[in-house]
Amino acid sequence: MNRQTADHATLADKFNQDEARVNWHDETLWWVRAKRDRIAWSIPEWEALRDTASRIKVNALGNLHDYLLQFEEQATRNGAVVHWAADAEEHNRIVTDILKKHGVQRIVKSKSMLTEECHLNPYLAANGIEVIDTDLGERIVQLAKEPPSHIVLPCIHKKKEEIGELFHEHLGTPAGNADPKFLTAAARQHLRKEFLQADAAITGVNFAVAETGEMVVCTNEGNADMGAHLATVHIACMGIEKIIPERKHLGVFLRLLARSATGQPITTYSSHFRQPRAGQELHIVLVDNGRSRQLGREDFRNSLKCIRCGACMNTCPVYRRSGGHSYHTAVAGPIGAILAPNLDMKDYADLPFASTLCGSCSNVCPVKIDIHQQLYKWRQVLVKEGHTTAAKTASMKIMSGVLSAPRTYKTAGKMGRWVMRAFPGMVNNRMNPWYKQREMPAPPAQSFSQWYEKNKKSS
């Protein structure tokens, strides 16, 4: 497991060294946001739909224990084998055991952010099992030996020319060919072979219906279907929060998911997996990995409503200008910044601060997670738990002291402005991060309060 040591600000600073690339990244994702806006506006009941989705999820989370047991019972009745994993380690072990039992050495995997979260690929590799990611974007980052930078658009940080080079190197396409159609066709040829050879398929799960024990997997490429229908072993891995109570609720979520994610009316494939076909084994791994803990945190509970559409990333002005990798976690962007500290406060203490709290994320969220409010609340928790620096605490205490005493505040303000006027070099220097690319405000001779004192009678 590769833990990056640099924090978001450092990685974002690096990303910003190439401004033209930042512009391209920002505009690409803004284009997706704009597409989402247009299709949302095509549905007059959009806000009511979001509200309904939010309520269904609140119910699901509030009764998760019962719905999970109901799902297990139904799925087992349908012929699936249900496994429970308390954490990432147990999830990886369960998957490996199933594969080893069948002597599997090569598997195909459609997109699953859960397996990214659990770092399944390196775990399987260490056990001698080769994983081929079959989502085109995921295959691209896999060839590049990089993690996905976005949960829906895993290789959105890569330009088509870079993908052309990768394919030239790994799939033998002609050098210099960066035509998306050509490259996609080459990927299809390559992946078809993998689908046919694979002994087992792993898929993610978008929705698991407690009522029927079925799972719905949404893809645009049909790669989950190709994998699951060809392999003799299908393993579906899901976080326990993917449960929805009834089948009819899909009518709400499927309308919201693709519209929010990419601005499409619906994903090309919304495939229902209910029972294994004759001769096939279907395994479902239900993974907790910190979700129960998050469910117990009242302020952060409803982060588990997330349906992984990525709309908060596309709209986030910080994400668009810092790139997914700057979040150094499987799920980047605003939603990642409220999920990650639950997994490890120390490693992800920087993420809730990688935001201006502008609130756009909460507004696009199809299940109405109050993301920016939770960012604020995580900041309070992280500081209280000691995940801050002594220097920051000291400066905050000084600031609080000055601002709590009107006379001290007035004197400090007067002196500060005088210093800025008399010795501009004291603040206009390289030590001041504000001044690096911005001018300081011009300090006036008198404050408003001084002006008011002199003028209040005549005004």
Next chain:
Amino acid sequence: MKVGLFIPCYIDQFYPQVGIATLQLLQKLGCEVEYPQGQTCCGQPMANSGYEHLTHQCNTLFIKNFADYDYIVGPSGSCVLHIKDHLHDPAAEEKATGIRQRIYELTEFLTDVLKVTSLPARFPCKVGLHQSCHGQRGLALAQMSELVAPPFSKPEQLLRMVEGVELVPLDRQDECCGFGGTFCVTEEAVSVKMGKDRVADHVKHGAEVITGTDVSCLMHIEGILRRQHAGVKVMHIAEILNQNIHEQANS
């Protein structure tokens, strides 16, 4: 109607003209306005940095200064939102609740409480309106581009009352400028890039003045404009709405 004028610390120290314009505008519109001299800051810089527990004394001070007014009005959506969301004091919770309910950002006070329908102001200029996030999304001063809902904008409604103001359209009507409190220094690279992109949108559409309801965002935008020697001015909305009054006072 007795109005307590809330002038946030950085406006007090660096942008006194915004406080003056706010005061004169409210007086012109018939309000009895007082500025309590003991005020400092709403506590937001600490709270947004994760130190809300250090804002207790700021809260006590705020309550002491403003509890007795019919309305509390400030020219900053962000600071007003902070008070609305976070002003508490176990020793004076009733007073705190009263303040949270009676505090207004300047433009919403003009449109919703004073119900202003015309202003004797003139400002012949191409103006770009920066929608500050805390005012817009937090206080709902304007419709948000993410939501499927009918359009409205309280700041725009007021600017349209000013003779000569020509509002320029923007490619991104409500994207954040990247100020974000301490974010502007802790995430310097992204903060500046966001600011540069906002500025470029206004400049591209011919804005001569960029205005808004939050001086914090405008201070950041101004810092970038001045570094670029862009020649575009920055003014708080109170200064524009108060234009005519200002000229009369000088003549």
